[in-house]
Amino acid sequence: MSSSVGNHAGGSTTGGWGLRVLGLGYIAVLLVAPLILLFYKTFEEGLAPPFEAITSSDGLHALKLTLITVAIAVPINTVFGIICSLLLVRHKWKGNWLIDAALNLPFAISPVVIGLSLFLLYGKHGWLEPGLAEAGIKVLFSTPGIVLACIFVSVPFVVRETVPVLQEIGTEQEQAAETLGAGPWQTFWRVTLPAIRWGVAYGVVLCTARVLGEFGAVSVVSGNISGETQTLPLFVEKNYQNFNLPGAFGAAVLLALLALAVLMAMNLLKRKEAA
């Protein structure tokens, strides 16, 4: 047995070749190989086909809609996340467990179920339908529905990342600011927010990734109409189903590149947070 715990010298213990082959092999086969293959397949016949597919009017529209969704859902969840974290950490309240429980739901519920819930609430027999119809607001099969679905699935990220940081910094710095004459707003902007910024940023990155890539919930509420209610992930699926492989791969590569950017940002922020 290539024991890995028997060796204590210098703190750098070898994992043993057996474990290395198993662990790294698993990652290579499961995560890395498919990703590499995606890039290979996409650019097999040069840059032109995927580029054309993305810059087609439907492709551009899907990209635009995805970016709009991110631009609305992420800021909303960020502001909500910061307020919610402050309340959970700094203000003891006996209902806090309820907020906490509600925040766990989006992680536990299937995206399709989330989509269905919104579909039922805003749909033709839904509770909110009469009021919305009168006001002339169309939620389902249009941008508001997509945004709502994205907010639902990504609402816990900023809170989950901010709460531990807020707990860790404690209240002494804020009290110090108070004794130096800073009011509540000044204390928040100059002391609290800068102290938690990397945690918040990490949550924002995770939230962005989820909104960019959300498929299940959006596919139910959007109707997946090309050039109208199609986000990039939906564009990938539709093109694949219609055997338009360059389109599917082009959009998939674009999303994969964004995912890699997200990974780099996560890595960077983790290091900043640790420093």
Added chain:
Amino acid sequence: MGISVEGANKSFGDFQALDDVSIEVPDGSLTALLGPSGSGKSTLLRAIAGLETLDSGRVLIDGEDVSKKPTQKREVGFVFQHYAAFKHMTVFENVGFGLKIRKWKKEQVRARVHELLNLVQLHGLADRYPSQLSGGQRQRMALARALAVEPQVLLLDEPFGALDAKVRKDLRTWLRRLHEEMNVTTIFVTHDQEEAMDVAGQLVVMNKGRVEQSGSADDLYDKPANEFVMSFVGEVNRLGDNFVRPHDIEVVRDRDDSTEEAMVQRIVALGFEIRVEFVLGDGTEVWAQLTRGELQRLELEEGEIAYLRPVHAKSFNGSAPPDPQGASTPPGPTDGGDAEVSAAA
């Protein structure tokens, strides 16, 4: 600016942190709040700063009732035990924070910050971040930050608690000198009686949310008001109803009416000072502090019989039996009487 606290009460749930506390801190003095942990000393300091709201009672700074004033308007400088450094700001930005809040001009801020960094001997470290400083340097930065806004009073909460012994001693001396120079009314909290006696002109001894005694170091040591104060500010032996300090026990080889017979159990040499542990006939353990010369003159050996004569014994009538730890015994004479009065204010 003098500070007075009148009839302060504060509880956290069932825990009574302050129980009808009143203190007077004269203008320009350096006062120590001394007590074991849980005695309410930090709560009292935080109440003076407005970081804690009193359940009842008043805080007056320079004769003005500030009880309703929020912290940021009280013009107090506060130094926290764990520095409370703004980690995302440089030393310069930390010290200049209060000035920026007060909308000082840039050049003024720069001048003032450098003046203070010189005062606390941190010149040259202005661009460092707190994480790049040692504990002592961080605490001096925190002090400079508190002093930058020219506070009416300076409050320090266990300022040297997190530092090692050597740095602590240096900072003590330095704080005393700084106070002489600036002459700002200063209160600092500590659980270390030696530190309190070394630095402060006036001491307030607290226990279980109450003030046990206040006065100069000599007052407390020589005329303790009760057993708690006596045992908290120095070593103490108990002989029947009497309490006596180890250096106030005379050891002789001949018995007479004023002595008590004791057997030498152990002799511990701590350099110049010798600690001799005795056991009395009734089993009571007592120790005496002798000098090396005295020990040689007495020619004591472990297991021998000697005679003890307490010189300055004190008795506190009706007080509770002593507690070897000193901290957790309720002070007998005042117990029970204060609870009813405390709600009055």
Added chain:
Amino acid sequence: MEAHAAQHPAATRSRPLRLPRVGAGLGRGLVVLWLSVIVLLPLAALLDESLSQGLAHFWSQVTTPQAKSALALILVCSLIVVAINAVFGTIVAWLLVRDDFPGKSFVNAIIDLPFALPTIVASLILIELWGKNSPVGIDIALSRTAIVVALCFVTLPFVVRAVQPLLMEMDRDMEEAAASLGAGGLTVFRRIIFPNLLPGLAAGVALAFARALGEYGSVLLFAGGTKNTTVASILIGQQIESGNESGAAAISIVLLAMALVCLFLITLIQRWGTRHERAQGAGAGGLVVAAEDEERE
């Protein structure tokens, strides 16, 4: 003392409150309202729809052969997947914490890929590698194996990221003490390391399980909705498309209930995990407020 404290119930509130009291109340109201509108109201609509035609109808919808097989399939697949990832996730976490190899920081970063990569893209890349165009000639697309592979892909980071911090914090002294007492490598792992990893591993496995139960995008293209590979989420999708909303809602409720049980287990595991640290502080008689003040002193 008791009576005195009772006169000041507000004293239990710990200072400092960052927002003024009115602000806190307002903020709390907004947070609760927002969560209700965004999260709770849609779920209430779902529950309402599932029961709109009575309990009997609900029951008939979740006990059709299709529904039963879809629910059973996802349950079994999720169990297999978390078992696989419990083993491999722990190995990977171990390598990342205790081993040193070239490219370690790359591996550490790529672990989060399934968090960052859209699920539909995951499905696409998996079908390219393991589908009919497979460059290695292995075609598992549209099979039950594909479900397992897709779920392994999306749930790997949960286990790794739950175990990793525990391994990092773990005291090497314990292992060295055990070794000095004569324990061999395997014994040290079984008796010392594994029990200490267990709370994290269990929490990671529970999170992975909850995610696997509801996974949709990554399964959709790769495993598809064939007779043998229709898992619960895919079935719900199909029911929505065919207009059977109450049926979809009923299956959703069952799936939701399974996930909630999982969530509940996570909470229990977390409590159990912090047991050791708590036991140390509980000696003071459980007076939390007093203990807080003690700290401040």
